[in-house]
Amino acid sequence: MDLEVNLGVVRRNVEAIAKVTGVAVLPVVKADAYGLGIDAICDAVADLASGFCVFQASEAIAANLALRFGKRVIALGPPESLDASDYIARGITPSVRNPEQARQLRSANPALCVDTGMQRFACPLADCRAAIVAGDCHEAFTHATRIDHVEMLKDATSGFDLFRHAAGSSLLHDGQAVLDAVRPGLAMYRGAVRLSSRLVEVHQSAGPAGYSGFIAARHGLILAGYSHGLRAGPCLINGRRSRLLEVGMQSAFVELSVDDSVGDSVVLLGDDLTELELAEYWKCSPHEVLTSMSGAATRRYIY
Structure with a gap:
């Protein structure tokens, strides 16, 4: 099979997302950019991105994302290591899902993944405040598919000065879901x-x-x-x-x-x-x- 990827379309999609939302764009390039090639996709949109999202840190390390583009990288999945130095040296933000993980990765400035209904790799709502304190977290996110998931994130993290994001491709055009950043995945690649x-x-x-x-x-x-x-x-x-x-x-x-x-x-x-x-x-x-x-x-x- 022959796969033709129009990088111009990918770039225009990201430009349109940035214009519509008006916030930081964190392109999701996990699984080798959905099989389209992480190197080429990141090259095409790096200047439009505030950072990149992968599933595991090993994906970012293999592509040398943070050092190559000078952008931070968020590993959205469960941490592969609880040694903070594994992330600090490579410019990767690990995600944590409980107070103990947050405490162990505190020096790596972890992001708290909040469970608003997905029920995987995320912190229960009742434990969010303890996890934020334990990790001195300055970032929290959730995998939202509905606007009530966004509201749960906001409620669970209220009172803290945090960088929040919840919207993937399905919520990009809902202003209530935009928050401080958006994480487009499939929306980047449509038509490309x-x-x-x-x-x-x-x-x-x-x-x-x-x-x-x-x-x-x-x-x-x-x-x-x-x-x-x-x-x-x-x-x-x-x-x-x-x-x-x-x-x-x-x-x-x-x-x-x-x-x-x-x-x-x-x-x-x-x-x-x-x-x-x-x-x-x-x-x-x-x-x-x-x-x-x-x-x-x-x-x-x-x-």
Whole structure:
């Protein structure tokens, strides 16, 4: 599969987010920037970002993010180490989820992750004040999907002078959720990705075909399968809507018209086929669509 990432679109998305929210932007580049390449994505938006968000510190260390860009990095997931020096030397802000972690990482200026309903890797509301004091925390955040999650964060940390952030991609346009910063993830990459493969065979179908015995007047094959994160669903061929009839481990059957030929491009994501449409078809999140397929493709960057 071929993955075309338009860095100009990524950059314009971040510019638009900054303009709409009017606060610091902390791009989420975890999981190799959703499989799109952490180095290239960070290069494209570094001057627009106040910092970067990863899941674990090891991601930032591998990409040398803080030293390379002179920006701080927040590790949103559970701490991999409780030795503060592991973070201080690399410009990484660890996240803590209880008073004991906060105390142990106090000298690394930890950020408190507050549990407002996600129920993972976060501090219970009742323990937040003790954790803030124990870690001398100056930053608190939550993974919010609703505005009441934002209010819980504010209530649990009221009375402290903190840098707060709650809004990921789903709450960027709700002014009540903006607070001091926003953490766009999927919103950075929308419209920037085109994933495709090419027809390597074309057949006039002769009865049931494939493992499943599907019926189609004409079909072709591409060299992409479920080992690349692909699933049956819609696709585009020569600007026309079509469908993947059956997906194997490293190849897939595609329904064709009489005008489709060997070498034609089959668009699996991009153009008029969005992550959201595929997510609805696959019964998963658009984040999963993007990361599951992009990691197995050959990347090409354009502006």
